[in-house]
Amino acid sequence: MTEEDDIEGLAGEYVLGSLSADERREVEARRRSDRALEAAISAWERRLGPLIDREPGIVPPAHVYERILSRIADGNDGDDEDGRPARGGGDVVPLRGRSGRWRVVAAGLVGLAACLALVIGWLDFVNVTPPRGPVLARMDCGGLYKDFWMQFDRDRLAKIPADQLAGLSRMALRAHDACQAGDEQDAKALFDKLGRMQH
Amino acid sequence: MPLSRNELVAALQHTARGDKAAFEAVYKATSVKLYGIVLRILGRRELADEVLQEVYFRVWQRAGDFDPASSSPITWLATIARNLALDEARRKTARSLEDFPEILQLPSNDDQSATHERNEELGRLYACLDGLGADRKELVLLVYHHGMTRDEIAGRLGRPVATVKTWLRRSLAQLKDCLGR
Numbered sequence: 001m002t003e004e005d006d007i008e009g010l011a012g013e014y015v016l017g018s019l020s021a022d023e024r025r026e027v028e029a030r031r032r033s034d035r036a037l038e039a040a041i042s043a044w045e046r047r048l049g050p051l052i053d054r055e056p057g058i059v060p061p062a063h064v065y066e067r068i069l070s071r072i073a074d075g076n077d078g079d080d081e082d083g084r085p086a087r088g089g090g091d092v093v094p095l096r097g098r099s100g101r102w103r104v105v106a107a108g109l110v111g112l113a114a115c116l117a118l119v120i121g122w123l124d125f126v127n128v129t130p131p132r133g134p135v136l137a138r139m140d141c142g143g144l145y146k147d148f149w150m151q152f153d154r155d156r157l158a159k160i161p162a163d164q165l166a167g168l169s170r171m172a173l174r175a176h177d178a179c180q181a182g183d184e185q186d187a188k189a190l191f192d193k194l195g196r197m198q199h
Numbered sequence: 200m201p202l203s204r205n206e207l208v209a210a211l212q213h214t215a216r217g218d219k220a221a222f223e224a225v226y227k228a229t230s231v232k233l234y235g236i237v238l239r240i241l242g243r244r245e246l247a248d249e250v251l252q253e254v255y256f257r258v259w260q261r262a263g264d265f266d267p268a269s270s271s272p273i274t275w276l277a278t279i280a281r282n283l284a285l286d287e288a289r290r291k292t293a294r295s296l297e298d299f300p301e302i303l304q305l306p307s308n309d310d311q312s313a314t315h316e317r318n319e320e321l322g323r324l325y326a327c328l329d330g331l332g333a334d335r336k337e338l339v340l341l342v343y344h345h346g347m348t349r350d351e352i353a354g355r356l357g358r359p360v361a362t363v364k365t366w367l368r369r370s371l372a373q374l375k376d377c378l379g380r
Binding site: 046 | 256
């Protein structure tokens with residue numbers, strides 16, 4: 001059996017969530033015309049569906065529902081006169097396709113470009129080569145942050161009081177932020193300190 | 200406010216006809232669960248907020264696609280939420296878990312609102328997961344609840360990606376055989 005023919009495995013991994021972005025896109029395109037794949041995906045959704053019952057809920061912020069109602073009220077890409085949802089077709093607006101957000105992003109980019117131009121001009125003026133920070137270039141800030149939580153002893157984590165946990169969390173965020181900001185010494189010191197608290 | 204399965208089915212059917220009160224009932228009954236799902240996968244509140252909006256916007260648009268004969272309403276809703284969250288997570292090169300260490304814990308609490316039928320299904324599924332052995336069971340649950348890719352798992356375990364893929368495929372095949380459907 002070729003990899004492409006392993007529909008069960010592919011469908012199972014798609015539903016499980018382990019596929020890369022490209023693989024997910026391929027599966028989503030293929031399932032539209034491949035009935036066997038579509039059926040296998042539905043079967044896996046049914047098999048793994050009960051795991052949802054184990055998901056602890058988290059209350060979403062109130063503004064989420066307000067924004068949903070705004071989108072619905074805005075005419076939402078195809079409502080009819082009664083505000084009823086369009087049926088059929090109805091492909092969904094891309095998450096990042098709202099014009100308001102793009103205006104903010106565009107304004108930010110313009111500002112960023114202006115700042116960069118000023119910095120480059122200044123460096124050119126004083127003929128300075130910016131420090132490269134070769135060690136920092138190798139630091140994976142997100143990975144270090146995630147590893148900290150992933151490698152934390154679970155029994156120990158469960159016993160930490162909420163206020164101390166909040167402090168720990170803030171320290172981890174500081175370490176991540178220092179890493180992102182290029183402060184190697186501070187980031188390393190904080191991550192080392194956090195590492196000692198894991199066990 | 201919890202709704203029974205039948206009440207949720209009816210609320211989705213009314214939503215499909217443009218009933219905003221029914222839509223609100225669906226949101227109130229399910230948003231806590233769905234937000235937990237997307238936040239666990241994305242790890243960042245601002246992304247989870249956006250994805251949750253998109254989830255319910257789709258529900259409003261496509262409630263008519265829900266077929267109670269082919270899936271439970273919460274499975275249908277959670278599938279939309281998981282797919283959107285996984286797609287969004289894949290767009291990010293580095294995910295941050297921000298201020299929510301608790302989301303890295305695998306869920307263990309039983310949902311009191313689950314029906315007897317759902318509890319039986321969950322019991323069967325967990326019995327089959329137990330049959331995989333502790334390591335592969337945890338692997339499957341980590342992927343499902345956190346949406347970790349093969350590459351991420353391979354990096355974490357220090358094993359080749361191909362090995363992780365083999366483990367996952369074998370685990371899935373064994374689960375399918377065990378569940379017998």
